Amino acid sequence: MEVAGVLLCLAAAVLAWGLLRVWDAWERMKSQEQAGLPGGGSRALLVTAHPDDEAMFFAPTILGLARLGHQLSLLCFSAGDYYNQGEIRKKELLQSCDVLGIPSSSVTIIDNRDFPDNPAVRWDPGRVADVLLRHIELNSIDLVVTFDAGGVSGHSNHVALYAAARTLCAEGKLPKGCKVLALQSVNRLRKYISLLDLPCSLLLARDALFVLTRQEVAQAQMLQLQKDKCRPQAVNSHLHTPSVKGGAQPATPKSQLTPRGEASFSATQGRAAGKRASLLGPQPCVHHHLPRGRDPSENQDLQNCVPVAHPSVLQWKELPESADSGNKDLALL
Template identity: 75%
Template sequence: MEAVFPLCAAAAAVILAGIFLWSWNFSERMTSREQDLLGVDSRTLLVIAHPDDEAMFFAPTVLGLVRLRHQVSLLCFSAGNYYNQGEIRKKELLQSCGVLGIPPSSITIIDNRCFPDDPGVQWDTGHVASVLLLHIEANSINLVVTFDAWGVSGHVNHVALYAAARTLHLEGKLPEGCSVLTLQSVNVLRKYVSFLDLLVSLLHAQDVLFVLTREEVTQAKRAMSCHRSQLLWFRHLYVLFSRYMRINSLNFL
């Protein structure tokens, strides 16, 4: 009996390793599928609520779009001034975007008291939608990427962006040929199992799936490390264990 447990453990490890390698190779082959769905050289706008959202939640999407040669720009609806660190966080956002491949000329940060960084304040959907639409039209955007109805963490500022994008979509106000992709929220267990969520992600429905290579994971971590003001102990754990630092599943509205 003593010899049985090590044998079972070894067999389980081999099976898990095989499943992971199969999943990883399968995800690599999906790059052409994403290219067919999203095209190349498109003008894509990432819409976030706070500095660090781009690295903490959307790094796989940004790096995946850059891989597809999209022209990625960013619209951030607040300076992240909840703890009076707005000016610091603006600089950190620029540094992080530089690591991810978004140039400073393609970054817009809205610092307006109408859109405070505050989980207790509900942003006006109509106002957010009008600002977003102006930015889309002014920059001839083909694809908008933002949060879904849960906003990954349930933060009301994240959800407000989804509500605005959905309103523009449902009311037919988006320019012809402009689509909206939303980042799929997952349960807490899946959120913190890192790359082990890859197989589950492949088995669940989504329109687009971005999975980072080992080198790109390092790049995503470097982007997150630019947000030094936010790197409290629990965020170091987030960087280590969150699947959002490695995998993004997205759906079209």
């Protein structure tokens, strides 16, 4: 009986500790204390590789930052022209940003041969860093948010953005006071267990965590509905296309992975996802960093986040200052 009593006390203590941690993380999530985020009115820049990244991966962050009073802008490094639908996807990006509260005047789309929408082409991190730094300086950006080393889906274009941000941090080139947050990648199981993962995310959150409110969930779901409505002819014109990137839509109803592991889904699946989201709510897609010092290429859990619905929870890790050089450097968890 004494042993049972001791075990019961230990279990109660652990439970109480966990509840306190969850409560503390929840309170921090609602304040500016996350990762020392700059106050309301500061300029936050979302850096993406393709049109649809903002909806597939960053909707909770965009809405969360807007809720905290940040002035949002977006820099997209390609027009998403992998399947010759660049013009369509540019318009979709502007429509998506309008739903998310980013004015079209604050959206910059780079359509340059140096940054093709192609998972087989590695963008030059130095070239990306130069363009990114120039944009940050010209627009007086205080906060940059982008992908981490895993790129969430492992897409080489996503990873190139991370490499560029890492270069700017490591070399101390960012303007004084400018912070960088990297979206954390997690395994497939945690991406799709929905709200069951929320307590775990709250416990593991270290720098910033964004969770959508009910109203913001509905706002994010509008993005999928818009995509379903604005491309009725694109489906018929690509009946023989085996798979496409998240923004484009082929006729096949099954989710696929291209040889490069690029997320792809069909028009049928996209419509089904929109209906499922309306009935069941969004499926959270929670992202974390790898353990410190671990090579992202060795992580077998880095899988694509196939866009079956909009994520409602995103976790971030700040790129902190280097203790050795005094410059900012990237630290993987």
